[in-house]
Amino acid sequence: MKANARHHGKVTVVDLSGKITIGEGDLKLRQAVGGLLDEGRKNVLLNLGGVSYMDSAGIGELVACYKRATEKGASLKLLNPSGKVQDLLVLTKLQEIFDIYRDEREALASF
Amino acid sequence: MGRNVKLRLASRIGYVDLVHEMAESLAREARFTKPEALNIGLAVREAVINAMKHGNGLDAAKMVDVEFRRNASTFRVLVKDQGPGFDEARMSDPCEGANVLRTSGRGILFMKHFVDRVAFQRRRGKGTVVVLEKRLDNGGRNGRSAAITGRRR
């Protein structure tokens, strides 16, 4: 899994690619989001477009990131989950929790 | 039909990807489509993680046995650990209420979503066996239909 952050005004977009699974991707996701929250970033958009799949540990970490962001008064939103990831967000009912966008510009404007 | 494969692994999370990949390639060999083979791989991954973590307590001296069995109608995977076993019926529903925001508790849900049947066998003093099954003839989306329409790559 790879994570690259880019800044658009007050919003940080994190482009994620690869798979978010136990023991590697989940830890990198935690570090990437944790680092941004520690820097005081308040608006984080996770671009899941390049993520092929996640396992339960990866989904669990996504929830952990969401909760950490909320605790710090920040907001974490999702962009472009691929077929498999979208399928899991629906299955777990997390689709009802997360703000999920298809269009980056629309997502950026939503913060 | 002599198409069985057995694996024996120490309980190290680093081995999970290996089993996942093996499950996916054996499923492809059984003529499942790529997305279905990925689903099988993901279900096996969850069962193996649970066997290592909850069954064997990540004790590298304890083993996880994985068996792939295939016959004309079914692709079946057995995942055995050396743990205390558990009662699946007593696990809480990860999709209900506040559980949706829990950071764990979704592995069994994933397994059930990705294959046709998931069964848990508790062996007295000998750990748990998780049986995952996927039908080879699944509404024409795999297996036999692939044999009829020719090999899809």
Ligand SMILES: Nc1ncnc2c1ncn2[C@@H]1O[C@H](COP(=O)(O)OP(=O)(O)OP(=O)(O)O)[C@@H](O)[C@H]1O
């Ligand atoms: N092989 C096993 N041996 C003993 N207990 C198990 C085993 N598999 C599952 N369990 C129990 O069932 C519970 C639910 O498993 P499940 O995979 O759904 O969630 P989890 O492993 O707790 O979290 P996640 O898979 O989301 O990371 C586990 O927390 C554990 O208590």
Ligand SMILES: [Mg+2]
């Ligand atoms: Mg699990």
